[in-house]
Amino acid sequence: MLQVNLKNLEDIKNRIIYILGKEFICEMDSFKTIGLKQSEVERAYSRVHPFAIWWDSFKKDIQNSKATGKMMLSENSLRVITLLSALEDIENVPNFIRILNSIRGKGTFYSAFFEANIASIYFNRGNEIKIQEEGIIKNKRVSDFILNAISGDVFLECKSLENFNLKESPLWNQLIQRIHGILKKYKKSWEVNMFAGKQINGKDMEQLCLKIGIDIKNNNIGERVIDKYFKVNYKKLYEWDQKIYGAIQIHLAEIGSFETEMLVNESYIQISQNCTLVQVMPYIELDVSERLIREFKKAVGQIPKSGPGIIHIEIPYSKGEQFLKVIDIAYPQIYKKLNLESRRVNAVVISGAVIEYGTETPLVYNHYVVPNNNPRTKLPEDYYIIGTYDTGLPLADLEGTIEFDFKLKDEINPGIPSIIFNHCDRTGEHQMRVWSSWNKKLRMDIVNPILGRVFIEAEYDGFVLNSQYRFAGRWSKEELGMFVNGKKKAVKKNE
Numbered sequence: 001m002l003q004v005n006l007k008n009l010e011d012i013k014n015r016i017i018y019i020l021g022k023e024f025i026c027e028m029d030s031f032k033t034i035g036l037k038q039s040e041v042e043r044a045y046s047r048v049h050p051f052a053i054w055w056d057s058f059k060k061d062i063q064n065s066k067a068t069g070k071m072m073l074s075e076n077s078l079r080v081i082t083l084l085s086a087l088e089d090i091e092n093v094p095n096f097i098r099i100l101n102s103i104r105g106k107g108t109f110y111s112a113f114f115e116a117n118i119a120s121i122y123f124n125r126g127n128e129i130k131i132q133e134e135g136i137i138k139n140k141r142v143s144d145f146i147l148n149a150i151s152g153d154v155f156l157e158c159k160s161l162e163n164f165n166l167k168e169s170p171l172w173n174q175l176i177q178r179i180h181g182i183l184k185k186y187k188k189s190w191e192v193n194m195f196a197g198k199q200i201n202g203k204d205m206e207q208l209c210l211k212i213g214i215d216i217k218n219n220n221i222g223e224r225v226i227d228k229y230f231k232v233n234y235k236k237l238y239e240w241d242q243k244i245y246g247a248i249q250i251h252l253a254e255i256g257s258f259e260t261e262m263l264v265n266e267s268y269i270q271i272s273q274n275c276t277l278v279q280v281m282p283y284i285e286l287d288v289s290e291r292l293i294r295e296f297k298k299a300v301g302q303i304p305k306s307g308p309g310i311i312h313i314e315i316p317y318s319k320g321e322q323f324l325k326v327i328d329i330a331y332p333q334i335y336k337k338l339n340l341e342s343r344r345v346n347a348v349v350i351s352g353a354v355i356e357y358g359t360e361t362p363l364v365y366n367h368y369v370v371p372n373n374n375p376r377t378k379l380p381e382d383y384y385i386i387g388t389y390d391t392g393l394p395l396a397d398l399e400g401t402i403e404f405d406f407k408l409k410d411e412i413n414p415g416i417p418s419i420i421f422n423h424c425d426r427t428g429e430h431q432m433r434v435w436s437s438w439n440k441k442l443r444m445d446i447v448n449p450i451l452g453r454v455f456i457e458a459e460y461d462g463f464v465l466n467s468q469y470r471f472a473g474r475w476s477k478e479e480l481g482m483f484v485n486g487k488k489k490a491v492k493k494n495e
Contacts, residue, residue, distance in 0.1 A: 163316035320438030369428035399476035458490035
């Protein structure tokens with residue numbers, strides 16, 4: 001990751017222009033939303049090249065940072081900087097232009113961004129990497145990369161799951177604005193909450209708008225389900241034209257908006273009236289196993305039958321707790337599929353870029369290695385899968401115990417992971433991690449050929465800085481256990 005500060009933001013901006021090309025950046029600069037209505041903004045967002053939205057955010061963040069004298073970088077800006085770092089790392093790799101052209105393509109942008117990140121990680125490890133042309137060569141589909149290890153080649157294929165939120169957000173925001181309009185038309189100072197049981201599409205949006213409009217017109221306060229998948233709750237906030245003196249405390253959901261007519265009287269007291277609140281809790285796809293398996297099947301065909309091969313798949317979630325839930329559900333299914341059906345692939349690496357504000361590098365890539373315990377061809381001895389960290393520690397498969405002392409040098413911030421112990425051998429077959437997770441739990445994860453992947457969690461009570469602790473973990477086919485300073489933290493039966 002590039003070192004970023006107030007002094008070099010303009011330099012970084014110029015380096016982005018240089019590497020992506022002035023013509024492409026001029027096209028991105030033409031994206032403007034000033035003067036547009038909210039509904040028009042949402043439509044513009046859904047049609048434009050994804051990088052234009054990132055670039056617009058980055059330029060605004062530079063201005064805000066200069067004006068305030070503080071670094072003010074949004075998630076979009078962090079992704080711009082990450083992209084630049086990856087592209088500069090690999091710009092001298094042969095056939096770099098293939099990735100660069102994919103970055104410039106609207107439909108291939110996200111997958112190319114992921115490819116660039118994976119290639120840069122291997123490149124920075126000192127690996128010699130070859131970027132392959134996409135398509136079919138000699139009647140065979142080819143992998144994205146070939147990594148040239150000293151004792152043999154490894155074939156790498158990258159897949160990035162589509163982020164449905166990118167399609168949904170414009171639809172939800174457009175619907176929210178239309179509902180605000182309906183509430184004002186019928187003079188209702190209401191709160192409208194929508195809960196989605198599936199991804200929304202254009203047809204759903206029109207049906208919701210129609211049926212919610214009827215409910216508002218008919219004064220249907222309460223809760224109802226629309227078209228099986230959407231629960232809508234209506235609450236009265238105030239009488240129409242009622243004046244509310246002082247600030248109004250509003251806690252918005254992930255997607256939503258609060259609108260009010262507001263003025264300040266001669267005593268400088270805020271007066272609001274005709275308030276409307278509309279918000280949505282969009283569908284969260286926790287089980288992406290089916291999509292992961294579909295992408296896995298596509299990727300397998302691009303690895304030669306003899307192998308060895310690694311498939312990298314990206315999950316598009318930036319919230320750590322949500323990302324971990326997806327891993328816990330999807331990992332066992334990919335593990336089973338890989339070990340039963342594909343000997344040519346040595347491992348699948350599930351990755352995700354998680355935003356962790358308050359850390360030195362807020363955009364953090366997490367990699368979970370799913371090993372094949374019986375691949376057709378072994379990995380070269382000098383090759384290490386992304387996500388592995390081999391301590392050389394032998395871990396028993398059937399049952400075992402591990403004990404170690406540790407002392408925290410840095411304070412663990414709730415919601416930001418902190419690794420206490422981490423081991424993943426170079427093939428990923430044996431793994432063990434002890435850590436405080438995004439969901440504020442003390443957690444032990446184990447992977448081995450007998451147990452597969454299992455984990456146990458306990459409430460995290462907090463550790464005192466520079467104090468000595470002794471951790472003990474045990475595992476068997478029957479149960480898992482965690483102990484700190486001889487006291488039981490948790491015991492869990494294996495399913």
